[in-house]
Structure formats: structure tokens, C-alpha cells
Amino acid sequence: MQGEKAISYKEASGCHTGGSYYTGTKNYFPKPLSEQEEAEWIEKFFSGTDKEKEQARNVIIEHNLRLVSHIIRKYYASYGAQDELLSIGSLGLIKAVDSFKSDKGTRFATYGAKCVQNEILMFFRSSKKNSAEISINETIDIDKDGNPLTYLDVISVE
Numbered sequence: 001m002q003g004e005k006a007i008s009y010k011e012a013s014g015c016h017t018g019g020s021y022y023t024g025t026k027n028y029f030p031k032p033l034s035e036q037e038e039a040e041w042i043e044k045f046f047s048g049t050d051k052e053k054e055q056a057r058n059v060i061i062e063h064n065l066r067l068v069s070h071i072i073r074k075y076y077a078s079y080g081a082q083d084e085l086l087s088i089g090s091l092g093l094i095k096a097v098d099s100f101k102s103d104k105g106t107r108f109a110t111y112g113a114k115c116v117q118n119e120i121l122m123f124f125r126s127s128k129k130n131s132a133e134i135s136i137n138e139t140i141d142i143d144k145d146g147n148p149l150t151y152l153d154v155i156s157v158e
Contacts, residue, residue, distance in 0.1 A: 029066040033059075035107070042102050060097050061090075064112055068093055071116050085120055092119025 033041065038060070045056035068089035076085055096115035100108055136155065139148040 029069060030063050032066060032109075033063045038108055039102075042100070042108065045097070046102065057097055060108065061093055064093055064109065065090065067109055067112055068116050071113060071120070075117070076120065085123075088120055088123045089116045092116040095119065 041056045041059050044052045045060065046053075048056060068086060072079075072082055072085045072089060076082070079085060092115045093112055096108070096112040099115075100111055102108075104111075134151070136152045137150050139150055140154070141149040143149055
């Protein structure tokens with residue numbers, strides 16, 4: 001590492017700012033890391049200085065955002081709010097980077113894909129649980145004067 005020029009995160013990651021990330025296109029995501037590049041960044045993540053660890057973490061996350069997009073397009077294409085799934089999948093990707101063990105012999109993409117899928121599935125499970133919940137202040141009808149009738153009104157009258 002001695003004699004090497006310090007480069008910025010943007011130079012290292014090959015990212016270009018100014019674009020939004022969309023699940024319908026690959027144009028805005030940085031290209032995936034090659035196997036050798038991935039190994040180098042993972043090594044920096046585990047044994048580098050704090051600054052190198054942070055930079056490596058960011059590079060690994062950004063270069064695997066295309067993986068998140070691919071999983072969403074492949075398995076959850078019918079879900080309307082794909083940007084929401086992209087955010088949730090990105091959280092799974094971040095958790096994958098933080099918990100990845102390189103000594104297990106698997107590539108990061110394999111491990112990361114499972115973490116992304118698990119995070120999205122947890123979101124769907126929690127959404128399903130909350131879908132049956134109602135508020136006592138929820139309007140159930142409107143009376144003849146145009147006033148809202150809530151569950152609280154029904155409970156307090158009886």
C-alpha cells in the first residue's frame with residue numbers, strides 16, 4: 001500500500017452522481033465488481049484502517065445495488081411500490097455487508113441475495129400483520145348531518 005495514491009470514494013467506486021436509482025433500468029447502477037476486485041475490497045473491509053473499512057463498505061454496497069434491483073424485478077415485479085422495495089432491499093444489503101464472513105467460502109453476491117430477500121420478506125410479513133389493525137378513530141360511516149361516525153363513537157354510546 002505504500003507509494004499508492006490516495007483516491008476518493010467516487011473514483012474508487014466508479015459511481016457517477018446526478019442519477020436516480022430505478023428498478024426498471026440498469027443504467028444508473030455501478031457495474032458489479034469482478035471477483036478479484038470484490039476480494040480486494042472485502043479484504044480492505046476486514047483488515048484496513050477505519051477509513052479504508054468505511055470506503056470498502058460503501059463500495060461493496062454501491063456495486064451490489066444492481067443485485068437488489070434484479071431481485072425486485074425478478075421476484076416482486078407485480079408489487080406496485082418498487083422504490084419502497086429498493087429501499088428495504090438496500091437495508092438487507094447493508095446488513096449483509098456488516099455480517100458477511102469471507103472465510104465461509106461463499107461469494108458476497110450469494111450471501112447478499114439471501115439477506116436482501118429475507119429483508120423484503122420480513123417487510124411483507126410485518127405489512128400483513130398490520131393490515132388487519134384498525135384505529136378506534138377510523139371513520140366507519142357519516143351521519144345525516146355529515147359528521148363522521150367512528151368506532152370510538154359506537155363504543156362510547158353502548
